[in-house]
Amino acid sequence: MKILLYNPDNGVTRNFMPHLWMFLLQSLTPAGHEVILIDGNAQPMDEAGIARFVREQNIGLVGIGAMTRMIAKAYRMADAIRAVGVPVVMGGPHVTEEADEALGRNGGTRHADAVALGEADETWPKIVEDAVRGELKDIYAPVDEFGQERKPSLQSYPAIPWDKINLKQFNLVPKIAKGMLQKLGDGWGTFRIIPMESGRGCPYGCEFCTVTGFFGDSIRFRTNKSVVDELLLLKARAKSELGQIAVFFIDDNFAINPRRTKSLLRDIIAAGAQVNWVAQISANLLRDEELVDLISASGGKWVFIGMESIDPTNLADVKKGFNKPGEYAAVLERLAQRNVFAITSFIFGMDNDTTGVAERTLKEIRTWPAGLPIFGLLTPLPATPLYKRLEAAGRLTRPKHWQEFIPFEMAHTPLRMTIAEAHAEVKYGWTNAYSPEALEKAVNSYAHKPLGYRINIFIARMCFRGIYFPQMGRFAWLKTISENRRTIYGLCKDGFAAWRGRPAPAEKAASTTARAA
Ligand code: B12
Ligand code: SF4
Numbered sequence: 001m002k003i004l005l006y007n008p009d010n011g012v013t014r015n016f017m018p019h020l021w022m023f024l025l026q027s028l029t030p031a032g033h034e035v036i037l038i039d040g041n042a043q044p045m046d047e048a049g050i051a052r053f054v055r056e057q058n059i060g061l062v063g064i065g066a067m068t069r070m071i072a073k074a075y076r077m078a079d080a081i082r083a084v085g086v087p088v089v090m091g092g093p094h095v096t097e098e099a100d101e102a103l104g105r106n107g108g109t110r111h112a113d114a115v116a117l118g119e120a121d122e123t124w125p126k127i128v129e130d131a132v133r134g135e136l137k138d139i140y141a142p143v144d145e146f147g148q149e150r151k152p153s154l155q156s157y158p159a160i161p162w163d164k165i166n167l168k169q170f171n172l173v174p175k176i177a178k179g180m181l182q183k184l185g186d187g188w189g190t191f192r193i194i195p196m197e198s199g200r201g202c203p204y205g206c207e208f209c210t211v212t213g214f215f216g217d218s219i220r221f222r223t224n225k226s227v228v229d230e231l232l233l234l235k236a237r238a239k240s241e242l243g244q245i246a247v248f249f250i251d252d253n254f255a256i257n258p259r260r261t262k263s264l265l266r267d268i269i270a271a272g273a274q275v276n277w278v279a280q281i282s283a284n285l286l287r288d289e290e291l292v293d294l295i296s297a298s299g300g301k302w303v304f305i306g307m308e309s310i311d312p313t314n315l316a317d318v319k320k321g322f323n324k325p326g327e328y329a330a331v332l333e334r335l336a337q338r339n340v341f342a343i344t345s346f347i348f349g350m351d352n353d354t355t356g357v358a359e360r361t362l363k364e365i366r367t368w369p370a371g372l373p374i375f376g377l378l379t380p381l382p383a384t385p386l387y388k389r390l391e392a393a394g395r396l397t398r399p400k401h402w403q404e405f406i407p408f409e410m411a412h413t414p415l416r417m418t419i420a421e422a423h424a425e426v427k428y429g430w431t432n433a434y435s436p437e438a439l440e441k442a443v444n445s446y447a448h449k450p451l452g453y454r455i456n457i458f459i460a461r462m463c464f465r466g467i468y469f470p471q472m473g474r475f476a477w478l479k480t481i482s483e484n485r486r487t488i489y490g491l492c493k494d495g496f497a498a499w500r501g502r503p504a505p506a507e508k509a510a511s512t513t514a515r516a517a
Pocket of ligand 2: 202203204205206209210211212252253282306
């Protein structure tokens with residue numbers, strides 16, 4: 001049977017990274033089936049397009065995975081596929097929480113023939129077998145023979161064949177530049193960010209988060225060897241293609257067990273399996289100097305930190321009191337000293353937020369080493385403790401907000417400001433953190449670092465501004481580039497000077513200062 005695994009686009013930006021579930025389920029598919037992957041972010045498709053594709057390709061089963069924010073698109077695509085007589089199975093966090101909605105059991109349209117609840121590592125092979133026999137059940141739940149929920153162990157994690165998978169759709173290097181960039185340094189003909197997990201589960205249970213409910217509070221890890229082997233495979237592939245890869249460790253808290261994380265990072269270093277990587281780690285775990293040393297030595301370049309708020313009352317409200325705003329600056333300094341930078345994520349519209357929260361937060365941010373701040377709104381995702389609390393308090397303004405997803409739009413009323421004020425705070429945050437002046441300041445704040453770091457932060461900032469400011473298409477990019485021409489000119493000038501063998505003015509100034517000291 002031919003199986004299509006499809007992930008809908010997020011409707012706003014082109015995602016920078018494919019979704020792991022597709023590769024994982026492809027690897028777990030019983031032998032004898034062909035599995036095709038389409039990520040709508042890389043290969044945009046509409047309803048008519050997907051219906052045509054499944055017909056022409058003679059697809060026998062379609063699997064669709066989606067987060068809450070993409071679910072409306074996922075349902076529309078599923079409806080189009082089912083209309084041409086091909087069965088659809090849906091999985092992922094949203095339908096796990098809202099299975100009745102997907103199955104049309106709550107009075108609405110039925111969108112899926114079957115729903116896979118929770119982690120589908122063990123149920124997927126059964127789903128495929130049932131689909132072959134034409135006997136799909138409505139619900140597949142990961143349970144043991146006694147009907148008790150069973151979380152798959154990651155000890156026998158499948159080897160994802162990264163050396164053979166067709167990754168063409170996930171190359172971030174524009175086709176036009178490929179030939180030229182292949183010759184640059186070790187080769188930049190391809191650049192891909194690959195998702196990889198080293199463990200699952202988070203015990204912290206923050207009120208707005210789906211993870212503790214979905215993956216459970218018991219943490220499970222892959223073996224160090226299986227992670228190291230996967231990194232080596234990816235590294236070899238990039239080398240053979242005269243390209244580069246970076247890895248996003250998608251664990252919700254990559255250092256949740258610092259002893260284990262350190263042992264993994266030591267094994268990566270010992271095996272020469274270092275690639276540039278990004279991971280999510282909570283600020284409290286980054287107090288550990290040895291851990292930060294190992295992060296840097298093993299290739300860690302960016303750490304995503306869910307700071308959420310600089311207000312301890314807000315943090316306590318959402319059960320994230322383990323975040324201590326007073327130590328954010330020290331944590332970021334510790335990382336920056338080792339050339340590791342932070343993606344700092346903030347939520348506005350929390351219960352203790354008042355107008356001016358964006359400027360208060362930016363004021364703090366400006367005192368930290370420059371990184372990538374991101375701003376969002378408190379969002380009641382289905383089945384989270386936050387959703388239940390707001391629902392009980394009658395504060396949900398759009399209880400089924402996912403059915404009509406609108407980016408950066410609240411679905412409940414904040415306590416100490418209006419919805420419009422919360423929206424304005426997010427806009428203020430993005431506008432001021434990503435203005436051409438702020439970008440220039442961020443780049444120049446690293447004048448003492450090699451040019452590569454300044455280019456890295458500049459490109460990252462240019463891409464991240466697209467999360468809020470639509471930046472799709474050539475024209476939008478040209479406009480952004482033109483607005484930031486002063487910074488680009490400065491970087492080019494330094495690059496040219498470095499190429500001519502002279503220290504860039506910024507580096508020269510830094511070395512003079514060092515000598516004077
Ligand atoms: C990586 C990641 C991202 C990436 C993007 C996704 C990518 N390209 O991989 C980035 C960093 C961009 C991101 C962004 C966001 N994310 Co995110 N992200 C994750 C994260 C950390 C890992 C996802 C992952 O790969 N997990 C590992 C795989 C193996 O698990 P899985 O995807 O759930 O798949 C398993 C099952 O669900 C099931 N399954 C999944 N799909 C399918 C399909 C079929 C057919 C079947 C049978 C089974 C199945 O089988 C798989 C194996 O067991 C998760 C948290 C988590 N631990 O999952 C959050 C998570 C998915 N993100 C979340 C959110 C809210 C967001 C944002 C909206 C945050 C924001 N406010 O901006 C944005 C929006 C993204 C966008 N604009 O597209 C929520 C989603 C909750 C929900 N109900 O939708 C999660 C769960 C985290 C949380 N805090 O609650 N995210
Ligand atoms: S620490 Fe992160 S993953 Fe864990 S519950 Fe809190 S927000 Fe979710």
